[in-house]
Amino acid sequence: MxxxxxxxxxxxxxxxxxxxxxxxxxxxxxxxxxxxxxxxxxxxxxxxxxxxxxxxxxxxxxxxxxxxxxxxxxxxxxxxxxxxxxxxxxxxxxxxxxxxxxxxxxxxxxxxxxxxxxxxxxxxCPVKFDLIVTIVNDGFAEDVIEAAKGAGAEGGTIIHGRGSGIHENAKLFGMTIQPEKEIVLTLVDTKKTQQILEAINEAVHLDKPNTGIAFVLDVEKAYGIHHLTK
Structure with a gap:
């Protein structure tokens, strides 16, 4: 549809x-x-x-x-x-x-x-943003965050793969995320997207098999980011 x-x-x-x-x-x-x-x-x-x-x-x-x-x-x-x-x-x-x-x-x-x-x-917010979504094996989310911060991001939000029920798996953007996975949402200035992606890849080796995946989504509007609107 x-x-x-x-x-x-x-x-x-x-x-x-x-x-x-x-x-x-x-x-x-x-x-x-x-x-x-x-x-x-x-x-x-x-x-x-x-x-x-x-x-x-x-x-x-x-x-x-x-x-x-x-x-x-x-x-x-x-x-x-x-x-x-x-x-x-x-x-x-x-x-x-x-x-x-x-x-x-x-x-x-x-x-x-x-x-x-x-x-x-x-x-x-007048600043244009991208959302970097990174899915990695359990225990590597902090490495993603630290790499992103080092490349210019201000932080991120970590979601664990387990859903609300004990036998449920979380779903994100239509994909089932197994419980041994972690999802990192990083809202970044579009001018810094590429350098942050490269830093994440270097930190957790997403170019190698079975390590994870990262993708970028366009953000149309953003609210609540007050220090960037002044």
């Missing part, structure tokens, strides 16, 4: 906030979301300097798939529930979806409900 008219919103917030976001988007008939548990790795001094808060490593990552015409309404709800317009509350970014398989009935039912009128103002 074509997905050009859909967007994936990825929201990263501190533990305990994701439930409010999912419930709010469901109530607005925009859809729900899939929540992953992870941990942040950003520089603690950066958090104190720019955000004025203590660093909290436990994170929740929410994947929300929406129709493009409902994107702004969904972002308004996420902003309201997470307070991303305030420093230190988290970040959200939008990725274009090329193709969708599954969840067709859910998407079709959304079309019957119409759009939402929201009035809050969204301030997109």
């Amino acid at each position: 074509p997905g050009d008219d859909h967007r994936l919103i990825i929201t990263i917030v501190k533990k305990g906030v994701a439930g409010k976001v999912v419930n709010a988007t469901k109530e607005a008939k925009i859809g729900g979301g899939t929540v992953f548990l992870g941990r942040g790795t950003a520089n603690k001094k950066l958090y104190r300097q720019f955000f004025g808060i203590d660093y909290e490593p436990e994170k929740e990552i929410i994947f929300t798939l929406v129709e493009q015409e409902k994107l702004n309404a969904a972002l308004e709800i996420i902003l309201r529930e997470t307070k991303l317009d305030q420093p230190g509350k988290g970040i959200a970014f939008v990725i274009r979806v090329r193709e969708i398989i599954g969840q067709i009935s859910m998407l079709n039912s959304q079309k019957k409900d119409g759009g939402l009128a929201m009035n809050a103002s969204l301030k997109d």
